[in-house]
Amino acid sequence: xxxxxxxxxxxxxxxxxxxxxxxxxxxxxxxxxxxxxxxxxxxxxxxxxxxxxxxxxxxxxxxxxxxxxxxxxxxxxxxxxxxxxxxxxxxxxxxxxxxxxxxxxxxxxxxxxxxxxxxxxxxxxxxxxxxxxxxxxxxxxxxxxxxxxxxxxxxxxxxxxxxxxxxxxxxxxxxxxxxxxxxxxxxxxxxxxxxxxxxxxxxxxxxxxxxxxxxxxxxxxxxxxxxxxxxxxxxxxxxxxxxxxxxxxxxxxxxxxxxxxxxxxxxxxxxxxxxxxxxxxxxxxxxxxxxxxxxxxxxxxxxxxxxxxxxxxxxxxxxxxxxxxxxxxx
Amino acid sequence: xxxxxxxxxxxxxxxxxxxxxxxxxxxxxxxxxxxxxxxxxxxxxxxxxxxxxxxxxxxxxxxxxxxxxxxxxxxxxxxxxxxxxxxxxxxxxxxxxxxxxxxxxxxxxxxxxxxxxxxxxxxxxxxxxxxxxxxxxxxxxxxxxxxxxxxxxxxxxxxxxxxxxxxxxxxxxxxxxxxxxxxxxxxxxxxxxxxxxxxxxxxxxxxxxxxxxxxxxxxxxxxxxxxxxxxxxxxxxxxxxxxxxxxxxxxxxxxxxxxxxxxxxxxxxxxxxxxxxxxxxxxxxxxxxxxxxxxxxxxxxxxxxxxxxxxxxxxxxxxxxxxxxxxxxxxxxxxxxxxxxxxxxxxxxxxxxxxxxxxxxxxxxxxxxxxxxxxxxxxxxxxxxxxxxxxxxxxxxxxxxxxxxxxxxxxxxxxxxxxxxxxxxxxxxxxxxxxxxxxxxxxxxxxxxxxxxxxxxxxxxxxxxxxxxxxxxxxxxxxxxxxxxxxxxxxxxxxxxxxxxxxxxxxxxxxxxxxxxxxxxxxxxxxxxxxxxxxxxxxxxxxxxxxxxxxxxxxxxxxxxxxxxxxxxxxxxxxxxxxxxxxxxxxxxxxxxxxxxxxxxxxxxxxxxxxxxxxxxxxxxxxxxxxxxxxxxxxxxxxxxxxxxxxxxxxxxxxxxxx
Numbered sequence: 001x002x003x004x005x006x007x008x009x010x011x012x013x014x015x016x017x018x019x020x021x022x023x024x025x026x027x028x029x030x031x032x033x034x035x036x037x038x039x040x041x042x043x044x045x046x047x048x049x050x051x052x053x054x055x056x057x058x059x060x061x062x063x064x065x066x067x068x069x070x071x072x073x074x075x076x077x078x079x080x081x082x083x084x085x086x087x088x089x090x091x092x093x094x095x096x097x098x099x100x101x102x103x104x105x106x107x108x109x110x111x112x113x114x115x116x117x118x119x120x121x122x123x124x125x126x127x128x129x130x131x132x133x134x135x136x137x138x139x140x141x142x143x144x145x146x147x148x149x150x151x152x153x154x155x156x157x158x159x160x161x162x163x164x165x166x167x168x169x170x171x172x173x174x175x176x177x178x179x180x181x182x183x184x185x186x187x188x189x190x191x192x193x194x195x196x197x198x199x200x201x202x203x204x205x206x207x208x209x210x211x212x213x214x215x216x217x218x219x220x221x222x223x224x225x226x227x228x229x230x231x232x233x234x235x236x237x238x239x240x241x242x243x244x245x246x247x248x249x250x251x252x253x254x255x256x257x258x259x260x261x262x263x264x265x266x267x268x269x270x271x272x273x274x275x276x277x278x279x280x281x282x283x284x285x286x287x288x289x290x291x292x293x294x295x296x297x298x299x300x301x302x303x304x305x306x307x308x309x310x311x312x313x314x315x316x317x318x319x320x321x322x323x324x325x326x327x328x329x330x
Numbered sequence: 331x332x333x334x335x336x337x338x339x340x341x342x343x344x345x346x347x348x349x350x351x352x353x354x355x356x357x358x359x360x361x362x363x364x365x366x367x368x369x370x371x372x373x374x375x376x377x378x379x380x381x382x383x384x385x386x387x388x389x390x391x392x393x394x395x396x397x398x399x400x401x402x403x404x405x406x407x408x409x410x411x412x413x414x415x416x417x418x419x420x421x422x423x424x425x426x427x428x429x430x431x432x433x434x435x436x437x438x439x440x441x442x443x444x445x446x447x448x449x450x451x452x453x454x455x456x457x458x459x460x461x462x463x464x465x466x467x468x469x470x471x472x473x474x475x476x477x478x479x480x481x482x483x484x485x486x487x488x489x490x491x492x493x494x495x496x497x498x499x500x501x502x503x504x505x506x507x508x509x510x511x512x513x514x515x516x517x518x519x520x521x522x523x524x525x526x527x528x529x530x531x532x533x534x535x536x537x538x539x540x541x542x543x544x545x546x547x548x549x550x551x552x553x554x555x556x557x558x559x560x561x562x563x564x565x566x567x568x569x570x571x572x573x574x575x576x577x578x579x580x581x582x583x584x585x586x587x588x589x590x591x592x593x594x595x596x597x598x599x600x601x602x603x604x605x606x607x608x609x610x611x612x613x614x615x616x617x618x619x620x621x622x623x624x625x626x627x628x629x630x631x632x633x634x635x636x637x638x639x640x641x642x643x644x645x646x647x648x649x650x651x652x653x654x655x656x657x658x659x660x661x662x663x664x665x666x667x668x669x670x671x672x673x674x675x676x677x678x679x680x681x682x683x684x685x686x687x688x689x690x691x692x693x694x695x696x697x698x699x700x701x702x703x704x705x706x707x708x709x710x711x712x713x714x715x716x717x718x719x720x721x722x723x724x725x726x727x728x729x730x731x732x733x734x735x736x737x738x739x740x741x742x743x744x745x746x747x748x749x750x751x752x753x754x755x756x757x758x759x760x761x762x763x764x765x766x767x768x769x770x771x772x773x774x775x776x777x778x779x780x781x782x783x784x785x786x787x788x789x790x791x792x793x794x795x796x797x798x799x800x801x802x803x804x805x806x807x808x809x810x811x812x813x814x815x816x817x818x819x820x821x822x823x824x825x826x827x828x829x830x831x832x833x834x835x836x837x838x839x840x841x842x843x844x845x846x847x848x849x850x851x852x853x854x855x856x857x858x859x860x861x862x863x864x865x866x867x868x869x870x871x872x873x874x875x876x877x878x879x880x881x882x883x884x885x886x887x888x889x890x891x892x893x894x895x896x897x898x899x900x901x902x903x904x905x906x907x908x909x910x911x912x913x914x915x916x917x918x919x920x921x922x923x924x925x926x927x928x929x930x931x932x933x934x935x936x937x938x939x940x941x942x943x944x945x946x947x948x949x950x951x952x953x954x955x956x957x958x959x960x961x962x963x964x965x966x967x968x969x970x971x972x973x974x975x976x977x978x979x980x981x982x983x984x985x986x987x988x989x
Contacts, residue, residue: 007888016339033900035538043445047448054459061423061463063459063463065462066462069455069462071513071520072509072512073455073478074477074480074513075508075513078895080505080511083505083797085903086903118912118973122489140972144703169501170485171485171487171489
């Protein structure tokens with residue numbers, strides 16, 4: 001741990017002073033010459049050693065052409081530095097979408113890389129936080145590059161320190177650039193592996209078999225609009241006629257409403273276990289087609305269903321107890 | 331155009347199996363590298379190398395598992411032992427190259443990781459260097475360049491598996507072209523260090539041909555078939571006439587009945603004669619022959635560095651010539667030599683094995699019987715030899731123990747060594763001191779660059795006779811039978827019907843001409859590339875005004891040059907990036923064309939507004955102009971543009987005809 005902390009500290013120092021990395025950069029990030037670095041790879045050092053041996057042989061045996069060959073290959077290696085550098089030069093990087101994922105799965109960041117040059121950019125590699133992806137860029141195109149990273153904890157997942165590197169053309173030189181794209185993914189809590197069944201119907205759902213849910217089924221009437229209702233279900237026609245703000249209701253024939261409550265979970269569970277169970281329940285409820293409400297200590301999501309509702313709830317779970325839980329920039 | 335691609339896992343460098351295209355690059359690089367070695371390596375090494383490459387190729391194209399690592403190790407150890415047995419030693423260039431060649435084949439067989447493949451390519455580079463031990467000619471340099479191109483292509487195929495063959499070739503050639511200036515600067519400026527850094531292995535200088543210090547029947551006629559260049563000479567003034575072109579090599583005074591040998595002789599810093607008469611200045615470039623003698627024109631004088639003079643009037647170098655050497659020499663053709671010759675030298679020049687060639691001995695004594703002076707004996711002997719009607723031939727019949735008898739009385743066909751040998755034998759038998767001189771006679775001027783080329787086929791043997799008032803006098807008995815040999819070279823001397831070496835055939839003069847050109851090129855190659863030694867470097871740098879370079883200036887100059895080249899390369903990288911937008915260029919071209927008609931685009935005017943204004947001004951072309959400006963606006967402001975669409979726009983602009 002001590003060593004890790006030390007190397008971590010050293011890396012931060014290098015990042016700050018050498019690479020001038022401080023905070024995430026707004027897109028587009030353009031790789032100008034000042035932020036591209038080149039150093040030999042291990043193969044490059046081996047190559048240099050081989051050239052030295054060839055030079056000594058040429059001196060010893062007085063081989064004029066030996067000098068020529070050695071210097072020519074050396075010149076090629078030097079030229080390859082510039083090729084590697086040029087392979088990154090003036091690439092521009094923008095953020096693409098990033099889908100939330102469950103903890104333990106890979107979160108996939110999509111970056112848009114713009115190659116203005118009418119020439120191919122071969123053998124590039126994007127790395128961040130233990131994940132990497134290799135790709136080529138076609139001439140004059142924008143390419144979406146996906147970077148899958150393993151997740152270990154719920155909450156916001158900033159992409160963070162990212163490296164774009166290339167060992168093209170000869171594998172002797174590594175050219176790279178380091179940047180922090182201003183993009184953050186969201187990691188939902190991992191669903192509990194073997195959760196108990198959904199809690200029973202709540203008292204408020206005494207209407208019997210016919211229940212209301214925000215599905216695409218039959219139109220079942222209108223009710224007064226509530227803050228939490230999806231704007232998709234606003235009765236625009238009513239509004240247009242000058243009527244009050246109403247919400248369309250859709251009916252479904254089966255399933256009852258479920259209320260998932262933080263406080264009703266057994267007190268033996270800690271916060272993360274509760275989040276896990278709630279996550280699993282949310283997914284189960286969504287799958288079974290029931291409407292569900294979510295009650296958290298700080299927030300309440302009234303009954304609803306569908307992707308939007310599910311993701312709102314999951315997002316709240318993911319951000320539970322996080323400093324910026326209320327912010328919506330994620 | 332918008333491209334999506336799923337993130338692919340990065341290439342794992344640990345277990346990358348050789349892909350087919352990578353394998354093809356690697357194999358062709360290895361094959362081209364090994365090809366020139368196959369001629370010089372021992373047969374079994376060549377065969378095994380070819381076999382290993384073939385095995386690799388069949389694995390690549392037919393599939394199948396790469397052989398077990400232990401099997402490869404076993405073959406490697408066996409190959410090592412084989413090389414040790416075949417050469418008797420392990421460290422040296424020949425066993426080293428043999429072992430490297432086998433190692434390359436084995437390395438190719440076990441390529442399972444990127445590192446193996448890179449190691450194989452480094453082996454290729456070593457072996458390319460190894461070709462130069464034997465041959466540094468221009469074609470070999472070209473071959474090495476091609477092999478380097480393929481090796482770099484193989485490296486490219488590792489780091490960029492997606493590229494096509496043409497793209498790899500182009501990138502590889504571009505890299506080589508950009509590496510070339512670095513090579514030139516380093517080649518010229520890198521300090522040349524004289525001589526080996528440590529003792530060279532014993533086999534460092536094997537395989538050089540030329541005269542030897544013995545002469546037996548056949549030893550020179552064998553050389554005569556070789557078109558190889560022995561040396562070149564550049565004369566300061568008019569070159570000597572063909573009859574004067576006697577380049578002196580080993581002087582052979584000892585005869586054992588079949589073979590002529592050199593006697594022991596003294597050496598000094600000054601020639602053992604007073605040079606006199608007209609003087610010829612020339613510069614000689616000798617091919618390495620691993621002997622100390624220089625082939626100087628009779629009779630050498632002057633004291634260039636490292637040259638010594640033997641008591642048999644040869645110019646000798648301080649050490650065997652193991653690399654091509656250039657020397658500035660002086661000759662005085664009319665010098666009288668050997669007036670006060672030592673008694674023991676003359677004694678040696680009279681000695682004959684008592685019972686050899688009895689018929690010739692009898693003839694010589696008969697000629698000497700009635701004569702008054704050595705000059706008289708000489709004249710009679712020459713007259714007698716002329717009467718015998720000897721024939722000059724490249725393919726003399728074999729003779730037995732009494733070679734001179736057989737030549738003079740039976741076969742009467744011989745090459746210069748037979749003539750010289752028989753003549754000297756007769757003179758000695760008649761009591762006149764005489765000896766055989768070997769060397770080269772002739773040389774042709776290359777009309778392309780004016781230098782005189784002397785080939786192994788110009789190797790010759792003549793005689794020297796010692797006369798009391800005149801010292802050693804050159805007599806060339808071959809001239810008796812074939813006077814043309816001296817005047818116009820071998821082609822003029824051989825009787826009709828004799829098969830000439832290819833280049834000497836008169837109707838192939840275009841071939842000769844081609845060869846002259848080629849040899850002029852390779853002469854400059856030799857002088858400037860291969861002969862670029864410490865002296866040449868000093869000479870060249872001082873001509874550039876750099877003079878004697880101290881270490882600090884040297885590093886400074888080299889640093890500035892390298893930085894300049896690097897700067898140029900970076901400028902290239904940046905320039906490409908800036909000039910990259912073809913759309914802007916096309917639009918600029920369009921605007922420029924209309925500006926020439928007085929319709930400048932206003933700074934604040936967008937393409938569509940500009941297009942409308944243009945359409946009003948040029949109603950005949952309105953449709954086409956509107957099309958172009960709309961296309962441009964779409965391409966520019968609805969990114970990203972596809973290259974095809976940009977090309978189409980460019981085409982439209984090009985074909986736009988303004989009325």
